[in-house]
Amino acid sequence: MLIGKPTIIPPSEITSETLYRQRRQLLGLLAAGAVSFAASWVGINTSIAAPPSGPARRFSTLRPSPFSTKEAANTFKQITTYNNFYEFGTGKSDPAQNAGTLITVPWNVTVDGEVSKPGTYNLDDLIKPHALEERIYRLRCVEGWSMVIPWVGFPLGDLLKRFAPTSRAKFVEFTSLFDPKQMPGQRIHILKWPYKEGLRIDEAMHPLTILAIGVYGQNLPNQNGAPIRLVVPWKYGFKSIKSIVHIRLVEQMPETSWSLENPHEFGFYSNVNPAVDHPRWSQKTERRIGEFVRRKTLPFNGYADEVAHLYRGMDLKEFF
Numbered sequence: 043m044l045i046g047k048p049t050i051i052p053p054s055e056i057t058s059e060t061l062y063r064q065r066r067q068l069l070g071l072l073a074a075g076a077v078s079f080a081a082s083w084v085g086i087n088t089s090i091a092a093p094p095s096g097p098a099r100r101f102s103t104l105r106p107s108p109f110s111t112k113e114a115a116n117t118f119k120q121i122t123t124y125n126n127f128y129e130f131g132t133g134k135s136d137p138a139q140n141a142g143t144l145i146t147v148p149w150n151v152t153v154d155g156e157v158s159k160p161g162t163y164n165l166d167d168l169i170k171p172h173a174l175e176e177r178i179y180r181l182r183c184v185e186g187w188s189m190v191i192p193w194v195g196f197p198l199g200d201l202l203k204r205f206a207p208t209s210r211a212k213f214v215e216f217t218s219l220f221d222p223k224q225m226p227g228q229r230i231h232i233l234k235w236p237y238k239e240g241l242r243i244d245e246a247m248h249p250l251t252i253l254a255i256g257v258y259g260q261n262l263p264n265q266n267g268a269p270i271r272l273v274v275p276w277k278y279g280f281k282s283i284k285s286i287v288h289i290r291l292v293e294q295m296p297e298t299s300w301s302l303e304n305p306h307e308f309g310f311y312s313n314v315n316p317a318v319d320h321p322r323w324s325q326k327t328e329r330r331i332g333e334f335v336r337r338k339t340l341p342f343n344g345y346a347d348e349v350a351h352l353y354r355g356m357d358l359k360e361f362f
């Protein structure tokens with residue numbers, strides 16, 4: 043998930059130049075921002091794994107899911123302190139340190155575009171009709187690390203159906219919050235803000251695709267994409283967009299932040315595929331956070347039986 047020219051920089055080096063500069067710029071901004079946020083965020087802003095700013099909801103009636111992996115989950119600490127959330131900095135510990143400024147209550151989500159019943163709902167009304175499940179999924183980041191995360195969520199497809207997609211709805215576009223006051227990373231160009239992602243409609247309707255509102259039986263911590271984020275377990279982690287405010291059904295393939303930034307490195311599909319190297323590194327193996335010996339990366343992140351049929355007849359080297 044790193045920026046730079048698609049040349050010959052080995053992945054281990056990428057954190058040096060561009061990111062180093064961006065981090066320094068950001069640290070400056072964060073130091074400045076701390077002053078104005080101090081009044082309302084004393085004590086929260088500085089803590090690792092900041093508590094969600096909303097009520098610390100605990101989910102008691104979670105249905106287990108047959109889609110859950112039986113692999114051991116990563117710890118709450120690993121899941122909440124090793125993150126990518128560039129709105130809060132490009133370092134892995136930046137989101138846990140900085141996402142305390144994200145205000146998640148109240149939170150509204152708009153669903154519109156090619157639907158017969160568009161609307162804007164506050165979060166509670168949006169999730170109320172849905173039975174929550176625990177979904178323990180692998181997450182494979184394009185950078186070469188992975189985790190196992192017990193999400194709390196429900197199928198995106200169930201939500202989309204409530205809005206009655208029209209026959210012209212071929213893709214779904216997701217947009218994260220844009221607010222440089224709350225999200226200091228948005229004050230400089232790391233990506234084209236707000237963060238945008240997209241899915242084909244059949245990918246969006248697939249039962250493995252969920253909206254998550256919690257992890258380990260409680261509200262999502264801000265750094266994990268509070269209060270609501272997408273999780274698409276067979277795709278590289280960057281497709282799983284955080285802190286969503288807008289879901290739009292569209293006829294044309296939408297632009298997405300990472301492929302806009304670097305179309306040679308990040309495709310629209312971004313299915314986990316050990317046979318297709320990233321231009322700057324191999325995707326054959328991954329490091330499970332907490333482990334030392336690298337594992338083999340599996341096609342579709344191990345979900346091939348469930349999703350490979352979606353891509354039948356497609357050349358996945360061309361549509362990466």
Ligand SMILES: Nc1nc2c(c(=O)[nH]1)N[C@H]1C(S)=C(S)[C@@H](COP(=O)(O)O)O[C@H]1N2
Pocket residue numbers: 043121124125126127128129181182183184218237265266267278279280281282283284285
């Ligand atoms: N809005 C937004 N969503 C985002 C990102 C981001 O920088 N901004 N990073 C992505 C990447 S690269 C990954 S690997 C996952 C990480 O999710 P996690 O922090 O819950 O593990 O979030 C994805 N969603």
Ligand SMILES: [Mo]
Pocket residue numbers: 043126182183184185278279280
């Ligand atoms: Mo990622």
